[in-house]
Amino acid sequence: MATVRLDQKSRAIVRLISDSYVNALAKYFGTGPSNIDVAREQHKAYIDALKSNGVEVTVLDADHNHPDCVFVEDQAVVIDEHVLLPVPGHESRRGEQPPIAEFLSNHLKGHKICKMEPPAMMDGGDILRLGDLFFVGRSTRTNDAGISELKDLLDHLGHDLRVLDIPSDALHLTSIASTPTDSIIMAAEGYLNPEDFGELPQGCELVLMPRDEVYGCNTIGLQGKKVIIAKGYPRVQSALEERGLECIVLDMEQIRAADGSLTCCSIFY
Numbered sequence: 001m002a003t004v005r006l007d008q009k010s011r012a013i014v015r016l017i018s019d020s021y022v023n024a025l026a027k028y029f030g031t032g033p034s035n036i037d038v039a040r041e042q043h044k045a046y047i048d049a050l051k052s053n054g055v056e057v058t059v060l061d062a063d064h065n066h067p068d069c070v071f072v073e074d075q076a077v078v079i080d081e082h083v084l085l086p087v088p089g090h091e092s093r094r095g096e097q098p099p100i101a102e103f104l105s106n107h108l109k110g111h112k113i114c115k116m117e118p119p120a121m122m123d124g125g126d127i128l129r130l131g132d133l134f135f136v137g138r139s140t141r142t143n144d145a146g147i148s149e150l151k152d153l154l155d156h157l158g159h160d161l162r163v164l165d166i167p168s169d170a171l172h173l174t175s176i177a178s179t180p181t182d183s184i185i186m187a188a189e190g191y192l193n194p195e196d197f198g199e200l201p202q203g204c205e206l207v208l209m210p211r212d213e214v215y216g217c218n219t220i221g222l223q224g225k226k227v228i229i230a231k232g233y234p235r236v237q238s239a240l241e242e243r244g245l246e247c248i249v250l251d252m253e254q255i256r257a258a259d260g261s262l263t264c265c266s267i268f269y
């Protein structure tokens with residue numbers, strides 16, 4: 001999930017799908033992509049949806065040696081005037097980071113770059129921002145040392161951090177939850193409970209969706225009360241529309257096949 005607030009979501013980077021995408025890691029939502037051409041069409045529609053809704057999008061070249069390179073969210077975390085470059089939790093994904101780090105360093109001159117070092121590890125997909133409150137998932141990709149480095153940064157920035165344990169049948173926190181606005185968390189029942197999030201700030205709401213719509217709980221909130229959602233999750237769509245949001249629905253089937261969700265494919269900065 002984006003680690004910027006809604007009013008800061010005007011620019012994003014994405015990365016093209018690698019020729020080796022069929023070898024992407026897949027263990028949770030999918031068993032692996034089966035059609036790169038369709039994956040590329042779906043990814044293009046994703047880029048078009050961001051652009052046509054006011055986001056300035058920079059498209060980085062694919063890295064054909066890294067099947068998962070399209071999932072840029074895991075590689076860098078932009079919070080206020082800081083960029084945290086985590087140690088990605090899966091060793092096969094660590095080589096994806098340099099071009100993303102270089103782009104952000106070149107384009108965010110005033111930002112401080114903080115580089116995590118092993119044994120700390122963290123995927124950006126384990127971080128969720130609700131206004132000025134942050135959540136992090138302790139998962140197979142994010143360990144306590146990584147969480148401790150994130151906490152140091154957030155303490156410095158004056159933001160609170162709450163830690164949630166990610167169930168063994170989910171990859172990341174953002175695989176099972178997202179913040180479609182700065183005051184709504186959407187999460188899947190059976191994966192997370194209200195007590196996992198704790199008491200929310202005044203005016204904020206936790207919207208729990210049925211377990212079978214877990215993939216739909218990953219959404220991208222945009223300015224102008226718009227939210228990008230994945231196709232096929234009617235109860236997610238109704239819940240968002242009931243709250244006055246306009247849904248932009250994208251077919252993510254070949255992205256889901258590699259355990260990727262909407263937020264995995266972009267970094268807002």
Ligand code: GLY
Nearest residue numbers: 024025068258259
């Ligand atoms: N396929 C995305 C990941 O496992 O990181």
